[in-house]
Amino acid sequence: MILTVTLNAALDVTYETPQVSWDGVNRVAAVHRRAGGKGVNVARVLAALGQDVLVTGLAGGPTGRAVERDLDSAGLAHALVPVAGETRTTLVVAEPAAHTLFNEPGPTVGEDEFADFLRTYEALLREARAVVLSGSLPRGLPATTYATLAAFARDRGVPAIVDADGEPLRHAPDGRPAIIKPNAEELARAVPHGSPEEGAEALRDRGAGAVIVSLGASGALAVTADGTFRARMPYAVDGNPTGAGDALVAGLALGLVAPGPWPELLRRAAALGAAAVAAPVAGAFDPGVYEAVHPLIEIV
Amino acid sequence: MILTVTLNAALDVTYETPQVSWDGVNRVAAVHRRAGGKGVNVARVLAALGQDVLVTGLAGGPTGRAVERDLDSAGLAHALVPVAGETRTTLVVAEPAAHTLFNEPGPTVGEDEFADFLRTYEALLREARAVVLSGSLPRGLPATTYATLAAFARDRGVPAIVDADGEPLRHAPDGRPAIIKPNAEELARAVPHGSPEEGAEALRDRGAGAVIVSLGASGALAVTADGTFRARMPYAVDGNPTGAGDALVAGLALGLVAPGPWPELLRRAAALGAAAVAAPVAGAFDPGVYEAVHPLIEIV
Numbered sequence: 261m262i263l264t265v266t267l268n269a270a271l272d273v274t275y276e277t278p279q280v281s282w283d284g285v286n287r288v289a290a291v292h293r294r295a296g297g298k299g300v301n302v303a304r305v306l307a308a309l310g311q312d313v314l315v316t317g318l319a320g321g322p323t324g325r326a327v328e329r330d331l332d333s334a335g336l337a338h339a340l341v342p343v344a345g346e347t348r349t350t351l352v353v354a355e356p357a358a359h360t361l362f363n364e365p366g367p368t369v370g371e372d373e374f375a376d377f378l379r380t381y382e383a384l385l386r387e388a389r390a391v392v393l394s395g396s397l398p399r400g401l402p403a404t405t406y407a408t409l410a411a412f413a414r415d416r417g418v419p420a421i422v423d424a425d426g427e428p429l430r431h432a433p434d435g436r437p438a439i440i441k442p443n444a445e446e447l448a449r450a451v452p453h454g455s456p457e458e459g460a461e462a463l464r465d466r467g468a469g470a471v472i473v474s475l476g477a478s479g480a481l482a483v484t485a486d487g488t489f490r491a492r493m494p495y496a497v498d499g500n501p502t503g504a505g506d507a508l509v510a511g512l513a514l515g516l517v518a519p520g521p522w523p524e525l526l527r528r529a530a531a532l533g534a535a536a537v538a539a540p541v542a543g544a545f546d547p548g549v550y551e552a553v554h555p556l557i558e559i560v
Numbered sequence: 561m562i563l564t565v566t567l568n569a570a571l572d573v574t575y576e577t578p579q580v581s582w583d584g585v586n587r588v589a590a591v592h593r594r595a596g597g598k599g600v601n602v603a604r605v606l607a608a609l610g611q612d613v614l615v616t617g618l619a620g621g622p623t624g625r626a627v628e629r630d631l632d633s634a635g636l637a638h639a640l641v642p643v644a645g646e647t648r649t650t651l652v653v654a655e656p657a658a659h660t661l662f663n664e665p666g667p668t669v670g671e672d673e674f675a676d677f678l679r680t681y682e683a684l685l686r687e688a689r690a691v692v693l694s695g696s697l698p699r700g701l702p703a704t705t706y707a708t709l710a711a712f713a714r715d716r717g718v719p720a721i722v723d724a725d726g727e728p729l730r731h732a733p734d735g736r737p738a739i740i741k742p743n744a745e746e747l748a749r750a751v752p753h754g755s756p757e758e759g760a761e762a763l764r765d766r767g768a769g770a771v772i773v774s775l776g777a778s779g780a781l782a783v784t785a786d787g788t789f790r791a792r793m794p795y796a797v798d799g800n801p802t803g804a805g806d807a808l809v810a811g812l813a814l815g816l817v818a819p820g821p822w823p824e825l826l827r828r829a830a831a832l833g834a835a836a837v838a839a840p841v842a843g844a845f846d847p848g849v850y851e852a853v854h855p856l857i858e859i860v
Contacts (some may be wrong), residue, residue, distance in 0.1 A: 275662055275664075277662070280582075280660070281660075282580075282582065282658065282660050283658035283659060283660055284660065284661070285661040285663065286660070286661060286662050286663065287663055287665070288662050288663060288664045288665060289665075290665075291646075291664050291665070293646075321626070321629075322622045322623065322625045322626035322629060323622065323626075325622045325625060326621070326622035326623075329621075329622060346591075346593075351651075353662070358582065358583035359583060360580070360581075360582050360583055360584065360586070361584070361585040361586060362575055362577070362586050362588050362653070363585065363586065363587055363588060364575075364588045364591050365587070365588060365589075365590075365591070
């Protein structure tokens, strides 16, 4: 199976309200709750593509339980390691003309809890053909965490993808992951000077097997051992870009379990990213859009 | 023990934020979660007064579990009956200068679920010396619910207090509860014509043993079989009036398990209500304020 790691899992809650009375009392018309976090989104896409996938990470408190319950109802296998703190909620207050987000701080993870996670992670790696390390880190975990987890996987012959930002991204190459996948802004923060290509090459020089930079509607850039490739999109897909990067990561994970030439892998991953824009929620993609856009993506 | 019934239990969540960016992304500085609902608040006050108390009602989903967990951590015994729908959350987004409330709709309760509750309620009544029926009803339950539950208790020799609003308050006298406790606005909605005293007399004429009207900083009015009494407060207590009515109801419940003359019972209940204003959260009261204000309340 493909293992996805979500150390900072979330319960994504949406409050639909006709119009919010700020500093007043509001009746919420409808509530939606859904397990979230980038690794969960990647797992949803992989499961929709028929892949055997397992969600791991950390979950705590009743909110952690709500995440597990939603994974159950989505038919996603999971082995989340319990922590004492409460899993974060991300709340969107959705009015017709405005979306206000509230991000809870989430749990602070202790050393013992991370040691528990590492034991579970090690056991799960025995069955894993690839591992996806995605998203923010909860408080308490060092910025070297993804480097540590990637190295741990590599030592056991399992290729890893890291999708991170900030210090965890800067440290990621030390773990020698098969792939690092930043977007252009994340890459610019991690490697402040030069073009995206130069930034990607810098991360590769530091230890990444390949660096794939997602460029939104402009496609993607891949700096690999076989050369540098760009995916050029035939047109911009309208919709919600949240989760597009996760769908692209899911496409890259497919390439780790069924290797092929980079141009082909990159085309498929970029098509999945575009198809995710056409779907209303993160972790979903539109198969029709995928079929339409996939053959039209140019790899140069 | 004293049984408190909270059919529409809630998880009261507070997000502390320095300043909200509406239509933007906000980091929540601190999150507080606490079991809520009027019956839970009454139980907290009774437990703080050393009374043996049990919380019943309905709870569903991970949010219901969060309510149970908070009751556990508060040391409050509970026997909440499971429902399929998810217990509501009430969210306060607390900025220094503004409080915005979001009330989730909560579960819709089915007939089978209410039948389950009635079986539990009947079993718990065997040990109960008084029962408190407080707060809003979840969707799916008829407006006669509190009348039904009060009659059920009465048939088993257990005196009931009803603290309700709207149609459930209008129907409450049909169950012949020992006490109905509206505030002035609730009473005016239920009995639109006449003074608070006339309104209270009307509810008593329809079947209530006594009607106690909470009047905020003005004290309380009691229309009873022994006559009509008013509690006059010596001064207004500064603070948060949320939960003051619940503390007053807790005081009235004490009178049901240890009867005494109405002036004494009313003075104690009004003092508890005032002491609750001085406490920062619903369900708490300030013992110092209680001791200070209690002897100064005039009953006329």
